[in-house]
Amino acid sequence: xxxxxxxxxxxxxxxxxxxxxxxxxxxxxxxxxxxxxxxKPPVIPKAIERSPHESxxxxxxxxxxxxxxxxxxxxCPKCGNNTAYAWQVQTRxxxxxxxxxxxxTKCNYTFREYS
Ligand SMILES: [Zn+2]
Ligand SMILES: [Zn+2]
Numbered sequence: 001x002x003x004x005x006x007x008x009x010x011x012x013x014x015x016x017x018x019x020x021x022x023x024x025x026x027x028x029x030x031x032x033x034x035x036x037x038x039x040k041p042p043v044i045p046k047a048i049e050r051s052p053h054e055s056x057x058x059x060x061x062x063x064x065x066x067x068x069x070x071x072x073x074x075x076c077p078k079c080g081n082n083t084a085y086a087w088q089v090q091t092r093x094x095x096x097x098x099x100x101x102x103x104x105t106k107c108n109y110t111f112r113e114y115s
Contacts, residue, residue, distance in 0.1 A: 002035065004028035011035060074102050074113075081106035 002011045011026035011033070026035040069085040076084060084102035091097050100113040 002026055004031065004033045006033050007031050013037075069103075071105060072102070076102075076104035076107065076109055077111055078109040079104060079107045084111075 003009065004011055007028065007030050009028050009030040011028055014025050014027045016023045016025060024037050026037055027033070069087050071083050072086040073082055074084045074086070075082050081104050083105045085105060086100065086102050088098045088100055091099055101110060102113065103110045
């Protein structure tokens with residue numbers, strides 16, 4: 001609590017918008033004396049800290065998905081590597097056929113099995 005040095009009245013907190021900043025002043029309600037308290041609000045909002053785990057999860061998402069895929073022995077047409085991740089994609093509109101996809105574990109080249 002602060003008092004006006006001119007008239008002894010109790011100063012009241014006033015919030016003023018200055019340009020884009022919000023400025024807090026202590027103002028005397030009687031004589032208009034203004035004491036600048038800076039632009040710090042009385043309650044400093046807590047900075048929202050980003051969880052480091054969150055970003056790791058985003059980066060590793062694709063890799064995690066691949067890690068759960070089974071690997072099969074199939075020759076990569078691009079680099080000749082003989083191990084690839086395999087998964088099946090249901091062909092849109094048909095319920096009897098699905099396409100077998102492979103992704104080379106070495107060069108990440110994705111290819112499909114033509115039957
Ligand atoms: Zn005053
Ligand atoms: Zn390859």
